[in-house]
Amino acid sequence: MSGIRDFVGKRNKGESRTELFQKLSKGKSKKEIRKLESEMLKPEHLPPYTGQGAGRHCDIDKLTLKIVFPDEESFKLWKQHFRVSTYIEQSTVNIDKLIAFLCALDKGTIKYDKKKKKIECENIKSVRTRYGDH
Amino acid sequence: MKTSNLSELDTEIIKESQRWVRENKGLKIGSKGYNSPRVSSEIADCSMPMTFDHFSYCSLGCLYCFAYYFKSNNPAIKDRSLGSVNIDRMINSIRGRPHNQLERSFYNNFYKQKFLLHWGGLADPFCFFERANLVGYPLIQALGEENYPTLFSFKGDAVFMKQYRRLFTKYSSQRNFAFQVSIITGDEDMARKVEIGVPNVSKRLEAIKMLSEMGYWTILRLRPYIIGISEDCIDELLDRAYQAGINGVSMEFFALDVRATIGMKTRYDWLGKQTGAKDMMKYFSRLSPKERGGYLRLNRDVKEPHVKRVYKFCAERKLVFACSDPDFKELNTSGSCCGMPDSYPANRGLENWTRSQLTYHLKEARKKYHTTGELCLFKFREVFADETYLDDKLLANDHISVIEKCCAERMNLTQRLILQMQWNNLKSYANPRNYFHGKMMPIGTDNEGNLVFRYQPHEYEERWKREGINLKR
Numbered sequence: 001m002s003g004i005r006d007f008v009g010k011r012n013k014g015e016s017r018t019e020l021f022q023k024l025s026k027g028k029s030k031k032e033i034r035k036l037e038s039e040m041l042k043p044e045h046l047p048p049y050t051g052q053g054a055g056r057h058c059d060i061d062k063l064t065l066k067i068v069f070p071d072e073e074s075f076k077l078w079k080q081h082f083r084v085s086t087y088i089e090q091s092t093v094n095i096d097k098l099i100a101f102l103c104a105l106d107k108g109t110i111k112y113d114k115k116k117k118k119i120e121c122e123n124i125k126s127v128r129t130r131y132g133d134h
Numbered sequence: 135m136k137t138s139n140l141s142e143l144d145t146e147i148i149k150e151s152q153r154w155v156r157e158n159k160g161l162k163i164g165s166k167g168y169n170s171p172r173v174s175s176e177i178a179d180c181s182m183p184m185t186f187d188h189f190s191y192c193s194l195g196c197l198y199c200f201a202y203y204f205k206s207n208n209p210a211i212k213d214r215s216l217g218s219v220n221i222d223r224m225i226n227s228i229r230g231r232p233h234n235q236l237e238r239s240f241y242n243n244f245y246k247q248k249f250l251l252h253w254g255g256l257a258d259p260f261c262f263f264e265r266a267n268l269v270g271y272p273l274i275q276a277l278g279e280e281n282y283p284t285l286f287s288f289k290g291d292a293v294f295m296k297q298y299r300r301l302f303t304k305y306s307s308q309r310n311f312a313f314q315v316s317i318i319t320g321d322e323d324m325a326r327k328v329e330i331g332v333p334n335v336s337k338r339l340e341a342i343k344m345l346s347e348m349g350y351w352t353i354l355r356l357r358p359y360i361i362g363i364s365e366d367c368i369d370e371l372l373d374r375a376y377q378a379g380i381n382g383v384s385m386e387f388f389a390l391d392v393r394a395t396i397g398m399k400t401r402y403d404w405l406g407k408q409t410g411a412k413d414m415m416k417y418f419s420r421l422s423p424k425e426r427g428g429y430l431r432l433n434r435d436v437k438e439p440h441v442k443r444v445y446k447f448c449a450e451r452k453l454v455f456a457c458s459d460p461d462f463k464e465l466n467t468s469g470s471c472c473g474m475p476d477s478y479p480a481n482r483g484l485e486n487w488t489r490s491q492l493t494y495h496l497k498e499a500r501k502k503y504h505t506t507g508e509l510c511l512f513k514f515r516e517v518f519a520d521e522t523y524l525d526d527k528l529l530a531n532d533h534i535s536v537i538e539k540c541c542a543e544r545m546n547l548t549q550r551l552i553l554q555m556q557w558n559n560l561k562s563y564a565n566p567r568n569y570f571h572g573k574m575m576p577i578g579t580d581n582e583g584n585l586v587f588r589y590q591p592h593e594y595e596e597r598w599k600r601e602g603i604n605l606k607r
Contacts, residue, residue, distance in 0.1 A: 016593050018435045030362050030410025034417060043423040043433035046567065049576050054558035055583030060543060060551050091542035 017041065147404045148330060150397075151195030155331030158193035160266045164215035171240060172532040173523065174255065177549055178556065178564065179463065181470035181487040181494065182285065183523070184244045185255035188224075188270050190217035193262040194289060195330030197401050198318070198358050198388055201256040218269045225276045236528055243523035250474065250487045251277070254287030254314075260298075261290035262331070271297060278305035283483030285474060287314040287355060291333040293341055302348055309481040312351040314384060314472060315342050319364050320371030324408070328363065335371070339378045346379025351484060353473040354380045356444065357458065358388035361432065362409025365440060372447050382454030382473035385444055387437055387461075390418040392428040423571045426460075427563030434461035434571065438594055441465065442603075449604055460569050464589075467607045469494030490519045492566060496573065499589035504605040509591070512566070512574055514557050514584040524550040535564075558585050 021040050025033045056062070069075040078084070082092045104110045111120045171186035192201065223233050228245045232238040243249075253259050264270050277284050278301065292298065305311065315338050319325050325335050332338075346352045354375040356364070372383070390402060392415070399415070406414030422430035441462045448455035448467070456466050456473035468476045471493045478484040488494075495517050499510035523529050530536065530547045535555070539547065556564040566574045566587055574587035599605055 016597060018438050018594065019597070021435070022439060031412070032410075034362065034410045034412070037436050038417060038420050041421060041433065041435045043421065043435075043571070046423075046425055046572050049560055049567070051576060052579050053560070054579055054585045057558045058551050058555040060546060060555075063546070064543070085541035087544075088538065088540040091540040093541050093545050 147197065147400055148327065151197060151330035155193065155195045155262070158216075158331075159262045161193070161216050161263060163189075163218045163263075163267050163269065165217045166220040168217035168219050170219050171244075171251070173529045173549060175532070175534045177491065177533075178553055178566070178569075179460075179471065179492040179496075181474065181489075181491060182250050182252040182472060183488065183491075183549075184240070184249060184251055186219075186251055186253045187255055187257040188219050188221065188253070188259065188273065189257045189261075189263045192257040194258060194332050196289075196332060197328050197330070197404060198360060200358070200389070202398075202401075216263060218263075218267065221269055221273050224273055228276065228280060228282065239523075239526050239528045243521075243526055243529065245282075248280075248282055248483055248486055250484065251282065251284045252287070252472070253284055258288050258290045259286050260288045260292035262292075264290065264292040265295065268297075271301070274298075274301060278308075278310070281308050281310045281481075281483065283310050283312075283481065283486055285312045285314060285472060285484075287316065287472075289316045289329070289332045289338060291337060291341070294344070299344070302345065302350070306348040306350065309349060309351070309478075310483050312353070312474065312484055313342070313345045314353040314355040315339075316355040316357060317371060317375070318356065318358060318360060320367030320374065321363075324363060324366065328360075328405075328408070339374050342375060342380055343378040346381075349480075351381050351475060351478065352379060353454070353456070354383045355473075356383055356385040359385050359440060360388040360405065360409060361436065361440060362411065363405075365443075368440075368443065369447075372444070376447075376451060376453070380453065381475070382456055382468070383444055383448055384456035384458060384471065384473040385441070386458035386471075387432060387440075390414065390422075390430045392419070392430060423568075425563070425568035425571060429563075431460065434592070434594075437461055442598070446603060449607060455607075461571065461573075463493055463570060464496040464500035464573060465605075466493055466497045469497055488521055490517065490521045490524070492517060492570075492574075496570070496589070500595075501606055503589055503591055504595070504599070510589045511577075512587040512589070513580050514554060515580075515582065518550060518553055524548060524553070554584065560585075 017040060021036065024040070025036050028036065069078065081097060083094060084090055084092055105112065109121070112118075113120055168188075168190040170188065171184050174180050174183045174185045177183045192199070223237065226233065227237040227241050230241060230246070232241045259270055302311065317325070317335055317338050318328065320335060322335050325332070342352050342354070354372070375383070391398070394402065394415075402414040406412065406417065411417035418430040418432065421432045421436050423433050437459065441457065445455050445465055447453075454468045454473045454475065456468060456471050457463055458471040463471065468474060469489055470487050474487055475484060492512075495510075495512055499512070502508050502510050518524055525548050527546060527548055530549050530552060531544065533547075533549065533552050535552050536544045536547060556562045557566065559565055560567060560576065563569065567576055573590055573592070575590045576585045577588045578586050580586050595605060
């Protein structure tokens with residue numbers, strides 16, 4: 001890849017700067033060598049990458065969701081059932097109970113009535129999910 | 135420089151270290167609550183990410199100590215009472231009787247497969263603490279009984295104690311142990327000043343000789359290589375280590391943390407004087423690539439002559455050359471930058487380190503380029519393949535990057551996810567392009583949306599090849 005002077009092709013009259021440095025530093029004292037290094041061997045900057053970037057940095061982004069509660073009351077209710085940590089930012093660590101609830105909803109053990117805005121349970125039987133019986 | 139030339143600054147620094155060593159000699163352990171092993175934050179290019187220390191800190195007073203720098207900067211480490219791990223529990227874990235979930239994770243991911251244990255990451259297994267407490271002895275005995283592959287990194291001389299000699303002799307035929315002995319200079323006078331309380335160079339070479347003669351795999355740990363100090367007497371040191379029986383040399387250059395406390399800055403000043411750098415901080419700041427952030431590592435052009443000398447020495451004698459530095463990482467002749475063998479028929483356990491890391495892949499890429507001319511591609515899923523510990527949620531909590539994460543993220547992170555974050559974020563100092571400073575360059579993305587990198591040959595490789603240096607090893 002071109003664009004980085006440090007790589008193949010970076011030469012000065014057939015000599016790389018490290019070869020030149022080695023020549024010039026021969027027989028010099030430690031102090032003089034450190035000074036020469038500081039003058040001659042400053043690091044190259046990497047060229048900017050202009051190609052296609054990664055879609056995201058990390059797959060945990062795919063598993064992360066922001067929830068904004070409509071009011072304080074519902075947030076308080078959430079906090080009653082789920083531990084909210086305030087370390088760095090507010091987040092909920094253990095959501096097993098929520099997953100169990102979703103599994104039960106998914107299995108049809110419980111149903112949500114949109115009009116009544118209520119959960120209805122019919123023939124309550126335990127349903128085994130990976131999170132336990134519901 | 136002779137000791138008699140030391141200035142007031144020299145005296146102050148050395149006295150501080152001497153006091154440290156004096157206070158530590160004979161110190162008994164205060165608690166058995168120290169947590170180890172852990173998974174190293176250097177997992178991206180580390181072949182033995184299960185790193186272990188049986189003491190909470192080290193009794194020696196090396197002025198370059200990176201653990202001192204890290205620990206003095208860490209507000210969590212306030213308590214200086216000496217702690218050790220609970221050795222009985224550790225032995226039980228290794229034998230399949232873990233006490234808690236974390237121990238179970240280590241058992242399932244590492245011990246069960248007899249994954250190589252690296253003992254001596256931030257402390258010394260054979261320093262004065264071991265002399266006074268002999269805490270490690272039963273564990274080493276158990277590791278011997280289990281034929282468990284273990285690499286010891288050390289400088290201390292407790293290894294010469296009768297019981298240890300007997301123990302290592304007893305298990306010498308099974309060759310499950312390997313040893314890295316740290317020496318940074320062949321100049322005894324300088325070593326005495328820089329490594330306070332550490333056995334002299336000759337004694338450490340004697341340790342290599344003793345263990346090599348028992349038949350063990352031994353490595354000269356030339357770390358940290360301090361430019362301005364280590365090159366004095368380097369040829370003599372390499373020769374003496376070779377005569378003592380080493381199988382390889384592992385080197386890494388001194389790095390400087392810009393987040394320095396006053397104590398650290400004073401040490402930097404002292405080291406600067408020895409190396410000829412007028413202002414160590416400025417010297418490092420000027421010569422270190424900015425892409426790597428505040429843990430300053432000099433750029434590869436500054437290091438090249440030093441690496442070349444050691445590489446040539448190893449190539450001529452068919453020794454393993456290992457480089458833990460991000461620069462010249464590609465020159466490793468084994469996939470383990472600690473210098474463990476790729477192949478070891480005498481005990482296959484010593485080969486049981488992971489290939490799912492960038493040291494191995496960079497080495498393979500360099501070999502392929504110099505053998506076939508092909509420029510290898512690095513894909514995330516191929517580099518970090520199917521190691522189970524990469525997906526264990528309990529094993530990511532020691533990683534330095536979790537500090538900035540909220541609780542929910544922290545509890546759900548794995549080492550693989552952390553690696554992926556660094557891999558795909560070109561602004562991250564740990565991104566392979568930045569960390570290896572251009573040795574791997576991004577060229578696009580794969581079908582999962584992760585960046586793809588390509589091996590980038592450097593000017594030095596062509597030059598060395600013209601000089602007849604074998605880069606196909």
